[in-house]
Amino acid sequence: MTESEHWTLKGTFYECCRVTDGHCALWFGRDLPQACANIVTYQIKEGVIQNLDMKEIIITYHMDGIGPKFADLAGGVKEGAAYISNNASDAQRRVLGTFVRQNLEGRMWQKCLGVKFVEIGISENNGTYRIAMPFGEVKMSLAIGKDGKNPIRMENATMPFLSNVRFCNTEYWKYHDYGKNLEYHSTSGAIADFAL
Numbered sequence: 643m644t645e646s647e648h649w650t651l652k653g654t655f656y657e658c659c660r661v662t663d664g665h666c667a668l669w670f671g672r673d674l675p676q677a678c679a680n681i682v683t684y685q686i687k688e689g690v691i692q693n694l695d696m697k698e699i700i701i702t703y704h705m706d707g708i709g710p711k712f713a714d715l716a717g718g719v720k721e722g723a724a725y726i727s728n729n730a731s732d733a734q735r736r737v738l739g740t741f742v743r744q745n746l747e748g749r750m751w752q753k754c755l756g757v758k759f760v761e762i763g764i765s766e767n768n769g770t771y772r773i774a775m776p777f778g779e780v781k782m783s784l785a786i787g788k789d790g791k792n793p794i795r796m797e798n799a800t801m802p803f804l805s806n807v808r809f810c811n812t813e814y815w816k817y818h819d820y821g822k823n824l825e826y827h828s829t830s831g832a833i834a835d836f837a838l
Contacts (some may be wrong), residue, residue, distance in 0.1 A: 649741070651689035651696060651838045655804060656764075656773060657682045658812040658831035659708070659820055665830040666811055668711075673798050674710040677720070679824065681780055681815055682747050683773050684836065685764055690738050699734065700727040700762040702775060703747040715750070723755040723820055724748055725775055727762040735759060746838075747767050755820045769793070771810075771833065781811040782831040796832070798809040804834040 659666050659680035667674050680827035683702045690696060707720020724742040726735070739757055742748045762775045773780040784793040785808075793808040817824045 648693075649689070649691040649745070649838075651686050651691070651836070653689070653832045653836060654685040654735075655682070655836040656685070656771065656780065656782070656831070657833075658782055658810070658815050660729055660824075660826045661830045662826075662828055668709060668715070669797045669800060670797065671712050674708075677706075677710045678708040679704070679706040679817075680708060681720065681773075681778060681817060682779075683703070683762075683764070683798070684746060687702060689838075692743055693731055694734055694737055696734065696738075698727075699738070700719065700764065701725070701731055701738075701742055702762055702773065703742075703777070704819070704822075705747060705750070707752075710765035715747065718750045720754055721753040722747060722751040724757045725777065726757065726759050728759045730759060769775055770813075778815070778817040780812065780815040780831075782812040782815075782833070784833070785811050786808045799834070803838050805837070807832055807834040 659678050681704050686696045686699045688697055692782045702725040705719045705722040724737050742757055743754055760775050765772050770783040787794045796807040799807045812831035814827045
């Protein structure tokens with residue numbers, strides 16, 4: 643797929659990494675103490691790729707070797723893998739298999755570990771979100787501000803395709819595939835609206 647081919651997507655963006663000391667410094671354009679790993683999920687609510695409707699498709703990425711310097715992001719990340727919800731039709735699968743490697747987080751990889759179609763579920767209960775698939779799971783809750791009601795938000799985010807960025811506390815996230823067996827507790831996270 644080339645950059646000139648038309649696609650547009652909107653929905654909800656979820657991200658968590660392994661930073662446990664406050665929220666990830668990369669959100670603020672700052673360096674990390676060491677290279678990081680994360681899980682990012684795009685829950686598509688409307689949009690098309692090559693004239694195919696992508697509503698209700700979910701794409702989850704795992705990336706490793708992020709940073710540690712903010713400037714390092716321009717050179718990509720060490721490696722990544724993508725998981726696409728198995729509700730995709732055959733026509734969608736033909737397009738998405740290439741799309742996820744060349745766009746979104748996939749465009750940053752120095753090495754692609756693979757792309758799989760799997761069952762991915764997202765649920766929400768009173769500000770706590772759970773994302774589950776066969777190779778990983780995330781449980782994150784909105785970080786509530788001093789008023790005790792509203793989530794802590796970020797204005798003027800470093801990623802302009804995101805809006806309504808709300809910080810989260812990630813109770814845990816797990817990932818086990820391609821020889822990795824990762825599990826982190828009490829890390830940073832964010833939920834936002836995306837428009838690409």
